[in-house]
Amino acid sequence: MGGAAGTLFTPIPWKLADDSSIWSQNWSWIPRLKSGAVTADATYSKLCSAGCAVKVKKVGGLAFGVKGNADNALSQGGVCPLCANGAQMLRSPARVAGPLKKDGSAFKAISWDEAEALLADKLKGLKGQSGKVAAISGDGSGTANEVLSGFLAGLGSSAYYYMPSDQTTMAKAWNGIMGGSGQIGYDLEGADLVLCIGADIMDAFGPTVRNQKAIAAKRPIEGDKTVTLLYAGPVRTRTAAVADTWVPVSPDGGAAFALGLANLLIKSGKGASLGGFGEFAELAAKFGPDAVEKAAGVKTEALMTVAKALLMAKNPVVVVGSGSGQGGGVALAAAGVALNALLGSLTVLPEFPKAVSHAPDRSGLLAKDVVAWLADVDAGKAPTPEVLFVYEANPAYALPQAAAMAKTLDKAGLLVSFSTYMDETAALADLILPAPHPFERLDDAQSPYGLGKATYLLATAVAAPEKDCKSTPDFILGLAGKLGVDLGFGAFEDVLKAKVQAIGADWDALAAGGAFVSDRKGSAQADLGASALAKA
Known part of the structure; x- marks a missing residue:
């Protein structure tokens, strides 16, 4: 959830x-x-x-x-x-009513104090043992991740991972291969042409409601259309259905198509200030029209038409991703960055200051590969975690090769799910510590991936708890205190207030439903990473 x-x-x-x-x-x-x-x-x-x-x-x-x-x-x-x-x-019968502990093939109810004591006893013997405590998060924007990852760091573990998504794929490319900082953004509101390569912005990519609003505002039912929408991908997605042009691309051909466009842009005189441009130009030159048709199934005429449209537009934006929102290839993500750099449309959002000072940087965590880590655990190349926390995620269902991944998850000594509902991962867990429904808890969001400006939002509890649930970061803060791990805060509300103060936002305005939006840009300095891209 x-x-x-x-x-x-x-x-x-x-x-x-x-x-x-x-x-x-x-x-x-x-x-x-x-x-x-x-x-x-x-x-x-x-x-x-x-x-x-x-x-x-x-x-x-x-x-x-x-x-x-x-x-x-x-x-x-x-x-x-x-x-x-x-x-x-809020009132679904699938909600977990309170803390549960696996007892044979069934669960039995326990108290929160019993759950805390059980975990404290288990974890105190694991402090300082790298990889023995791990966590998987599905919340790509929340400050709760600072509490959880900071807690793991305090125990001596760096095994904190995010579920696969378009955001994590881009982080692997931009923050990993290219060495960039901050978060890639997409200024749909200011664009006069939007080219989506794989990214289904109308249904599965980023903040879809915002995406729909941004495009609809420039494509009124009556009046002049001020944005052109192009889609390139293997499936007629919702975005493809409403686009001005849909270019069918083979399932694995997105990166080749993007590099073919980059080659044509460079030949037309476009350049980029990012490092390694010469090496990248040599790589892109290998993706001429014939090579693109072979790799991506796109005819030369279609490729040339899209390239011409990009060159003629004043403010083009290229959005890359997957049709499902679970993340496409790293090569496509890197090629997307290169295209926007060539077009002068590269947008980088700065990271907001951390509240938990010794928590790992979010961009670095996002660039890590949870699937590769689980495969290493299964193969014995990485330590099997004695305790594995799962926060806001359902990896037993949502990861690639879910059945195999579920077996790997089951190898953890103690699998702890913070799920609000009895999902597939919770059913496998040894301990279920139900988080409140989003309407019942305090939470936040830092620049949800896909936005064109750094944005901060606050979620406040607007409904009384229907079940015996507890805020996950508050539970972790309490557990940290028992184990002598100093995160600098005793309550999650204080963490968020420190975050809001560091950002320079107004707590009361955010709590009333407002949003803090900053025009500040992040650094666009990075390396195009052609050598790594060629291997991706």
């Missing part, structure tokens, strides 16, 4: 949406609304991968519906299907 890929790539949320349609019928067992004042409280919902700015409708204090927050710059009144069903998902 939450901002994790686990929410998107499991049937659970869609089953919950189906349940909500059943609950809407006039049957005796459905939840009944209270009488009282009708209110609409603003918050930021992280039920979908990028999140939506919403207002939760309540009557007599009971949440019953969700609408978009028109006052927030991110969603501008829009809301995705998952977040729209957030009120119904």
